[in-house]
Amino acid sequence: MFKQRILATVVALFSLFIVFGGWFLTNELLDRQHVKLMNKVNSIDFNEKLDVEPGAGRTKTSLSTKEIANILKVWTSDRIRHYHEPYEGQLTMEEAINAANSWLSYFCKNDILPKEILESDFTQTNAFLYDTNPVSQVPAMITPAPDPAYSFWSVNLINREVSVQLMINALTGEIWMVDISSSSLEVNFDNIKVWDVLEQYEKYFGLFSSDEPKREEAYASKSYENNQIGITVYKKAGESGHYGTIHFSLTSTH
Amino acid sequence: MKLFVKIFLFSMIVLSAALSLSGYLLIMSSYKNAVVQETQRAMDQYQFIKFLIQSDIINQQDETDKNNLSDLISASLSNMENQNLTGLSNGINYVSVFSKGQKSIYSTFPSDLDFKISDYDVNQKIINKIEQIQGRAYVEVLGKITQSGQAVYLLTATDIQSVIDQKEGMVRNFGTIYFITIGIGIVLVIIFSTLLTRPLRKMSAAAGRIADGNYSERLRVLSNDEIGELSKMFNMMAETIEERIFELSNAAKQKEDFVSNFAHELKTPLTSVIGYADMIYQKPLSREDTKNAAAYILDEGLRLEALSIKLMDLIVLNRQDFVLEELPADELMQSIAGTLKPLLSNEKIKFKMEVVKAYIKVDYDLFKTLLLNLIDNAVKAGSTEISLIGEIMQKNYRVSISDNGCGISADEIERITEAFYMVDKSRARKQHGAGLGLSLASKVAEIHGTRLEFISTPGKGTVVSLSLPLEGGGVSV
CATH class of the missing domain: 3.30.450 (Beta-Lactamase)
Structure with a gap:
């Protein structure tokens, strides 16, 4: 009988040891993992581009229509975008901003867009490079984008009244989307013919199509290369009754 | 543990x-x-x-x-x-x-x-x-x-x-869940363990009661799982134990009866022999008295001799393996009839034999002993007519001995093959009987894979029969 009691006591104590031991062990392991995470130093490599010498030209890279269509599909999808440093072959920030300014200058000086946009004093100019490829685990070691053509620079030229946003393909440097909004009465798009804008934009890309375009007062679109890609231009009126927004972009029609 | x-x-x-x-x-x-x-x-x-x-x-x-x-x-x-x-x-x-x-x-x-x-x-x-x-x-x-x-x-x-x-927060919540789950687990494990071990405890208690002598103890089988199987096996084991105990008890009782009867049968003739020998030794007797005393001594001596011979046969039968051989039944019966002729003629008993020719597997000496004992019994029953029939019934050869003796009552028939049992002790002793003849015959029948069947009417007679399988020799020509 006495032996039974001793055994019962030993068993009870051992059970308590197992129960609390399990709890403490779990806590201890979690704490160790926590400390390990806290002390870990991660690094991500990238290929830093030296400053571009003024006047130095970039090697122009062109994409096929199919490639353009695929990239546009990804850009307009819900895929998460991440900032990143420029990959090999991509535009630097300076090149992207210069490309944006050059393009805008050209379109304004040739009366495709209101000259008043150029005359606006942009208080803010910023550019962000986005990657639309899925991100692997962070920190990741050298992981150049599977395709650098899928990144884009978003260049924004902003002041109190006018905002210009351009999406530039990071590999080719072409402007694939433009969004201009104005709350200024002096800068409006009432006299801008969307069809003219489309034609000029068409020329910018060197596209040609015999397809019949869709044309309305504030909307125009046309497809190219057997309906693989298209150009869409539209303008919207603001509260003032003037057309305060214009948007034109390359689109994937496939 | x-x-x-x-x-x-x-x-x-x-x-x-x-x-x-x-x-x-x-x-x-x-x-x-x-x-x-x-x-x-x-x-x-x-x-x-x-x-x-x-x-x-x-x-x-x-x-x-x-x-x-x-x-x-x-x-x-x-x-x-x-x-x-x-x-x-x-x-x-x-x-x-x-x-x-x-x-x-x-x-x-x-x-x-x-x-x-x-x-x-x-x-x-x-x-x-x-x-x-x-x-x-x-x-x-x-x-x-x-x-x-x-x-x-x-x-x-x-x-x-x-x-x-x-x-x-997750760690704190986990801690709460952990200890609550362990607590619930402890309760459930205790309940489950108790339920699981309860049938085993019942089984242990039942085994203890059987060990104490209550051999009819059995478990209730409540499930079809391993515990249920174990309970069934336990009950089977208990049943087997009970049967063996019963057989052993009966065997022990039979042995006790056997020894007791044997001692009694031995004592009776010895008492007479000693008595009459003492009388001859002690007293001067006349020729007539001496002859009478000697006659008693001879009588009892013969009875003892018959008893010892039959006892020896019983012991031998219990200890040997017998090899049976195919023999023609009709020739076997003829041989027995020849042995009995003098006895039957002396007793003026009418003997009829109708035996169909066939082959049976027997031990010649034993089978002869069996038939001789049965016919001897029929003679001792006071028969005037005895028949020995051998006939084929379906695939068996049936041997029947019928007499018109005094017969055996229904309540005696079950015991007549017990060693030393005598229906009429006085008549048996008179004829130097020891009560072992039918016991011997029954044993011989058992060795041949058959058993004796008794049909008897008191006052009219008895028919004793046994069946043996027909053998490949078929009907002899």
């Missing part, structure tokens, strides 16, 4: 290990994923600020003739702070820019930075790690901004304390 205790301990170990492991894996997995996401968020924030700074530098360079990167950045960040573009003033993020010599150009960090740039290689790399700032956890991201051949270092800090707090 009792089974209950073993089950309890094992269950506790398994439950505790399973809960601990699953809790650890779940919390760790969730925590790591959260840290990864927050680190990505911090990286995005770093990159965002870097792009803002770089954009502004490019802008300033275009608009002014400033060339010093430190001045450009300082102006850029101040400008951004004024416009609240980086969330610098809300205490969530910290930004610091410093030169190669770790001279601060701009900083919103609450205290001096306690690390050295020289400890990290940020050439074409962005470094991130988790640091504690004023008791809160931040992901610090460090990289280099290069412009116009000049370089400065950008360090951002993004608050991830919520992730740590969430993890702590």
Whole structure:
């Protein structure tokens, strides 16, 4: 009988040891993992581009229509975008901003867009490079984008009244989307013919199509290369009754 | 150690290990994923600020003739702070820019930075790690901004304390769940162990009662599982034990009766022999008396001799393996009839024999002994007519001995094959009977794979028969 009691006591104590031991062990392991995470130093490599010498030209890279269509599909999808440093072959920030300014200058000086946009004093100019490829685990070691053509620079030229946003393909440097909004009465798009804008934009890309375009007062679109890609231009009126927004972009029609 | 205790301990170990492991894996997995996401968020924030700074530098360079990167950045960040573009003033993020010599150009960090740039290689790399700032956890991201051949270092800090707090909360919740689950587990294990071991305890108690002599003890079989199977087997075992005990008891009682009867049968003739011998020895007797006494002594002596011979036969029958051989039944019966002729003629008994020819498998001497004993009994029963019939019935050869003797009553028939049992003791003793003849015959029948069947009517006669399988020799020609 006495032996039974001793055994019962030993068993009870051992059970308590197992129960609390399990709890403490779990806590201890979690704490160790926590400390390990806290002390870990991660690094991500990238290929830093030296400053571009003024006047130095970039090697122009062109994409096929199919490639353009695929990239546009990804850009307009819900895929998460991440900032990143420029990959090999991509535009630097300076090149992207210069490309944006050059393009805008050209379109304004040739009366495709209101000259008043150029005359606006942009208080803010910023550019962000986005990657639309899925991100692997962070920190990741050298992981150049599977395709650098899928990144884009978003260049924004902003002041109190006018905002210009351009999406530039990071590999080719072409402007694939433009969004201009104005709350200024002096800068409006009432006299801008969307069809003219489309034609000029068409020329910018060197596209040609015999397809019949869709044309309305504030909307125009046309497809190219057997309906693989298209150009869409539209303008919207603001509260003032003037057309305060214009948007034109390359689109994937496939 | 009792089974209950073993089950309890094992269950506790398994439950505790399973809960601990699953809790650890779940919390760790969730925590790591959260840290990864927050680190990505911090990286995005770093990159965002870097792009803002770089954009502004490019802008300033275009608009002014400033060339010093430190001045450009300082102006850029101040400008951004004024416009609240980086969330610098809300205490969530910290930004610091410093030169190669770790001279601060701009900083919103609450205290001096306690690390050295020289400890990290940020050439074409962005470094991130988790640091504690004023008791809160931040992901610090460090990289280099290069412009116009000049370089400065950008360090951002993004608050991830919520992730740590969430993890702590998960650990606390896990602790609560762990102990509650263990508590419930203990109760369930105790209940389960008790239920599982209860049938075994009942079985143990039943085994104890059987050991105490209650051989009719049985278990109730309530399930079809292993315990139910065990209960069934236990009952079978108990039944077998009970039967064996019963057989052994009967055998022991028979042996006791046998010895008791044997002693009694031995004592009776010896008493007479001793008595008459003593009389002859002690007293001078007349010739007539001496002859009478001698006659009694001879009589009892013959009876003892018959008894010893039959006892010897019984013992031999019990101990030997007999090899049976195919013999023609009709010839066997003829031989027996020849042996009995003098006896039957003396007793003036009419003997009829009708025997069909056939082959049976017998031991010649034993079978002869059997038939002789049966016919001898018929003679002793006072028969005037005795028949010996051998006939084929279906696939068997049936041997019947019928007489018109005194017959046997129904309540005696069951006992007549017991050793030393005599229906009419006085008549048997008169004829030097020892009560072993039918016992012998029954034993011989058993050796031949058959049994004696008795049909008798008191006062009219008895028919004793036995059946033997017909053998391949078929009907002899």
